[in-house]
Amino acid sequence: MVYHPLRVDLARLRREVAREARHAGWGPTVWVATEAHDGGASALSDALGATRPDLVIAAGGDGTVSMAAGALSGRSLPLAVVPVGTTNLFARSVGATGSVDRAVAHAFAAIGTGTPDESRVDLGRFRATLADGSVVERPFTVMVGAGIDAAMVADTHPRGKERFGWLGYIQGISASIWRNERFAVRVSLDEGSAVSETAHTVVVANGGLLPAGLVFVPGAVVEDGELDVMVLRPRSVLSWARLAAWFVASAVRAPSSVGRGLAGSAVRVTRAGSVDVSFEVPERAEADGEELGHVSRLEAWIEPGALRIVR
Numbered sequence: 106m107v108y109h110p111l112r113v114d115l116a117r118l119r120r121e122v123a124r125e126a127r128h129a130g131w132g133p134t135v136w137v138a139t140e141a142h143d144g145g146a147s148a149l150s151d152a153l154g155a156t157r158p159d160l161v162i163a164a165g166g167d168g169t170v171s172m173a174a175g176a177l178s179g180r181s182l183p184l185a186v187v188p189v190g191t192t193n194l195f196a197r198s199v200g201a202t203g204s205v206d207r208a209v210a211h212a213f214a215a216i217g218t219g220t221p222d223e224s225r226v227d228l229g230r231f232r233a234t235l236a237d238g239s240v241v242e243r244p245f246t247v248m249v250g251a252g253i254d255a256a257m258v259a260d261t262h263p264r265g266k267e268r269f270g271w272l273g274y275i276q277g278i279s280a281s282i283w284r285n286e287r288f289a290v291r292v293s294l295d296e297g298s299a300v301s302e303t304a305h306t307v308v309v310a311n312g313g314l315l316p317a318g319l320v321f322v323p324g325a326v327v328e329d330g331e332l333d334v335m336v337l338r339p340r341s342v343l344s345w346a347r348l349a350a351w352f353v354a355s356a357v358r359a360p361s362s363v364g365r366g367l368a369g370s371a372v373r374v375t376r377a378g379s380v381d382v383s384f385e386v387p388e389r390a391e392a393d394g395e396e397l398g399h400v401s402r403l404e405a406w407i408e409p410g411a412l413r414i415v416r
Contacts, residue, residue: 106118106122106134106135106136106137106161106162106164107137107138107139107145107149107161107162107163107164107165107169107172107173108136108137108138108139108163108164108165108169109138109139109164109165109166109168109169109189109190110138110139112164112165112166112169112189112190113164113165113187113189113205114205117205118164118187118205118209119136121205121206121209121210122134122162122209125209125210125212125213125214126213128213129213129214131159131213135152135156135158137149137152139165139168139169139172145169145172146172146175146176146243149161149172149173149176150176153176153177153180153182158182159182159216160182160183160185160212160213160216160415161173161176161177161182161183161184161185162184162185162186162187162209162212163184163185163186163187164187164189164205165187165189165190166188166189166190166192166193166394167190167192167193167194167195167246167247167393167394168190168393168394168395169190170184170186170195170196170246170393171195171243171244171245171246171247171392171393172243172244174195174228174244174246174412175228175230175243175244177412177413178228178244178408178411178412179408179411180413181413182413183216183223183413183414183415184412184413184414184415185201185208185211185212185215185216185414185415186199186201186208186414186415187201187205187208187209187212188201188202188203188208189205190394192394194247194248194312194314194393194394195246195247195312195327195393197312197314198226198246198247198312198313198314198326198327199226199327199414199416200416201415201416211415212415215415215416216415223413223414223415223416224328224413224414224416225328225410225411225412225413225414226327226328226410226412226414227311227327227328227329227330227331227407227408227409227410227411227412228244228245228246228311228407228408228411228412229244229245229246229249229309229311229332229405229406229407229408230242230243230244230245230405230406230407230408231243231244231245231249231309231392231403231404231405231406232403232404232405233249233390233392233397233400233402233403233404234400234401234402234403235387235397235398235399235400235401236387236398236399236400236401241397243392245311245392245393245405246311246312246327246393246412247310247311247312247393247394248308248309248310248311248312248313248321248322248392248393249308249309249390249391249392249393249397249403249405250306250307250308250309250310250390250391250403251288251306251307251382251384251388251389251390251391251400251403252288252304252305252306252307252308252337252388253305253306253337255388255389255390255391255396255397286305287303287304287305287338288303288304288305288384288385288386288388289301289302289303289384289385289386290302290303290304290307290382290383290384290385290388291382291383291385292307292334292336292380292381292382293380293381293382294334294375294377294379294380295377295378295379295380296379296381299381299383302336302338303338304336304337304338305337305338305339306335306336306337307334307335307336307337307382307403308321308322308334308335308337309332309333309334309380309382309403309405310322310325310332310333310334310335311325311327311332311333311407312325312326312327313325313326313333321352322335322374323374324374324376328410330378330407330409330410331376331377331378331407332376332377332378332379332380332405332406332407333374333375333376334374334375334376334377334380335372335373335374336372336373336374337371337372338370338371338372338373339371340371344369344371345371347369347371348371348372351371351372378406378407379404379405379406379407380404380405380406381402381403381404382402382403382404382405383401383402384400384401384402384403387399387400387401388400390403
């Protein structure tokens with residue numbers, strides 16, 4: 106049981122897990138808390154090496170889930186998600202929504218049937234070269250990028266998230282749109298020739314869903330074996346209006362040709378197994394809702410079907 110100590114009601118979670126484990130006739134549960142220095146990856150790895158679990162449950166937001174997913178990549182162990190973060194984007198992508206009680210009960214029930222309701226989904230990995238030359242490499246389940254997504258994470262006050270949930274991110278999004286700062290970047294797909302862009306946002310996505318049924322990266326799904334690379338390059342208020350119309354069209358599942366016609370040259374979405382993004386000047390970046398700092402280069406690749414997920 107992997108959990109984020111600041112996100113969960115631990116007493117309640119322990120009660121729910123104990124009840125379901127007892128009902129299913131399971132043995133003791135091993136509890137692993139996330140940690141600041143590595144998200145809890147080393148503690149989880151140690152726990153997996155010392156025990157032989159039948160199931161791993163991650164209770165937290167997208168950062169907690171991506172840490173657990175990375176530890177389980179390539180293993181036969183299934184992962185279930187108890188979504189208690191602010192946005193829970195990966196949970197939405199795999200249909201793992203609902204209360205803590207229901208999510209825990211579903212996880213035990215799905216495994217206990219002998220024919221579990223599960224599937225294989227993709228896992229992304231990235232390597233970020235920071236402005237100081239240090240390198241960060243880890244998995245991601247939803248997206249990694251620079252621009253509006255990084256501003257959304259960095260410029261949103263924690264109190265706003267606590268009070269308004271995912272709506273608290275509107276502060277950071279609005280500030281990014283208002284400034285409309287663009288940067289020079291070179292993007293290479295599948296080790297091909299690099300294309301120079303002047304962009305406001307570059308997002309590399311495994312999944313593309315947002316809360317309230319919105320779609321951030323149209324066409325991005327977690328089981329297609331590809332990354333979706335979205336470059337936003339609005340030049341004016343009119344360009345942002347066209348982008349807004351494109352997002353609405355995507356949210357109501359309008360044909361992709363309609364969306365492309367609305368957005369025009371303000372957006373470009375491509376797909377690849379790997380992507381290499383180089384920034385002329387280091388830019389703020391994020392991965393699964395967590396700040397990375399200023400990044401000069403971002404490399405990402407997909408591991409198709411690397412994760413066994415309870416749905």
